[in-house]
Amino acid sequence: MTLQRELLIDGKDSPAASGRTAEDVDPYTGEVYATVAAAGPEDVTRAVDAAQAAFDAWAALDPFARRKILLDAADLLESRGEQAVELMAREAGGARPWALFNVRLGANILREAGAAVTAPRGEVLSSQETGKLGLAVREPVGVVAAFSPWNAPVILGVRSVAAALAAGNTVVMKPSEDAPLACGLFVADVLRDAGLPDGVLNVVTNDPADAAEIAETLVADPRVRAVNFTGSTHVGRIIGTHAARHLKPAVLELGGKNAVVVLDDADVDYAVDAVTFGVFMNAGQICMSGDRVLVHESLAGEFSARLAEKVSGLPAGDPGEPSTVIGPLVSRDAARRVAALVADAVAKGATVLTGGGEPEGAVHPATVLTGVPRDAELYHGEAFGPVCVIDTFGTDDEAVALANDTENGLTAGVITENGTHGLRVARRIRTGIVHVNDQSVADEPQAPFGGFKASGYGRFGGRWGIEAFSNTRWVTLATEQAQYPF
Structure with a gap:
């Protein structure tokens, strides 16, 4: 009724x-x-x-x-x-x-x-x-x-x-x-x-x-x-x-174009779990979702393989099922918009590690990409769907430059087992919110919540x-x- x-x-x-x-x-x-x-x-x-x-x-x-x-x-x-x-x-x-x-x-x-x-x-x-x-x-x-x-x-x-x-x-x-x-x-x-x-x-x-x-x-x-x-x-x-x-x-x-930075001193298993949550909770439809994952080059191969494996097994489909992680996007048009972003990135040289393809109705597959070039719309555009892009860096300066390479500035996460190292990096990222040794999605009612730049x-x-x-x-x-x- x-x-x-x-x-x-x-x-x-x-x-x-x-x-x-x-x-x-x-x-x-x-x-x-x-x-x-x-x-x-x-x-x-x-x-x-x-x-x-x-x-x-x-x-x-x-x-x-x-x-x-x-x-x-x-x-x-x-x-x-x-x-x-x-x-x-x-x-x-x-x-x-x-x-x-x-x-x-x-x-x-x-x-x-x-x-x-x-x-x-x-x-x-x-x-x-x-x-x-x-x-x-x-x-x-x-x-x-x-x-x-x-x-x-x-x-x-x-x-x-x-x-x-x-x-x-x-x-x-x-x-x-x-x-x-x-x-x-x-x-x-x-x-x-x-x-x-x-x-x-x-x-x-x-x-x-x-x-x-x-x-x-x-x-x-x-x-x-x-x-x-x-x-x-x-x-x-x-x-x-x-x-x-x-x-x-x-x-x-x-809106956000939020980065999760995985430093060279991170626990890879923890980083994979944190990123999976921060990217794919609510099928990526959170202003704080970390649709950019910046990984130190020494960890990139292991991290990317493990993340793709974990993401490929996330239950998807009916939001009424208690086990569902990747439910439908807010509309079928929204799912088609995300699919178009992925297709544009692939056409310009990106590689799909898992996911991609066409949505089923409003359900878009959980997707992990690498090698997304700057001229792809997804490089700067907010995904607002179950998609993340992995990029790599060799130094903290490179990580900070990549994290700040956006007109947005809502939130960020820095994954590390060294709190002082993480805080040094976090203080240089131009966002309203940053979480050290955590991913980008967090909200507490007593804290100042809001963004910077666009x-x-x-x-x-x-x-x-x-x-x-x-x-x-x-x-x-x-x-x-x-x-x-x-």
Whole structure:
């Protein structure tokens, strides 16, 4: 039976003003899994109306009451793990372990946000004036526009709203058209059931054809005072441009072209396991996926053979099967895009160690390549699929140069048994995140999360997330009368 969902505006399920709907397709079966309301600009305005109307009361709510809602939502989310497994498999092809990881981390993001509600929210400043007290006070900005992606839908759906809500803002969320339930309405249902007041979080779903208009309408609304977006660099540039045009701060977490560097002092068995996880978790559809593997030339032969052998045995296919590692990509078009990247690289001289070929529906074979030349699109382009490229280096300088040979700068991993060696290399890689003796995929809710260069700017996580969605004000209190010159 096909699910049907409406917009969530002012705490109520509401059809689009036009009555239009959009289809939500299961990438593995190709069948329509759900239909959602297809909002128009007038619906965006209604959602912002509701968020604006709810703002004063939410910002003024006892912080302990606000914290309780977020903590209760975390517990509720954990209790709905099986629902998340179903949604993520049917909307985005997510395998069961990935879905349950989304639930656990999403719950912890809510808990971290809840803890931040009652954390210190300002500073006492020195003043050059006698008898004057200076304060730097963080206050909510108002309505926040949140754009959540499909690939880690529960994690990133929660992340798009948690810090903003904790800081006392209200939110209008526009979830991805590829997973509007998992990264939007499911998250909102959890918060609503935890006691979030009407209008504090509103969700506007849309037809893919209307995405640009919906996004521009939302960002342009003068009552929206801050924006966050997680997704591709291409779309992030558009969102960032809209925000800049209207002088609104934006947190953008965008694409990656992430490297895992295997140094000459690495444990090869550990490196193979780490790289396999960092490349092929969620079929490579993670912004942090390490689709470039840079291996010291002394280890390259052994490492490449072992990696190809391990990858060739990864179970692929139905995301509903508990053993599946390589599930379908988000759509059949996405699988064909990855296949085209591989074919282009091979045509220009790359060698396939395992995988390659044509996808079966939305399932693309787990693929390892070597010898990808600079003129291949895959050399610089984000794979965002179950594909990695092995390259070799002879010195640390060469490794760093290769790792930095990209316009992106999200994350990196450095595999080594020598921590000081690894840290020296890690400090030279130009990314927002780097993990020494680990691969590139990691996320913890208390840590500053975000990219550098074309991978975005601003930070989610911990106090950095609260600050991103707060207005810092300078407030002074004079304890004695001032003397003026006239």
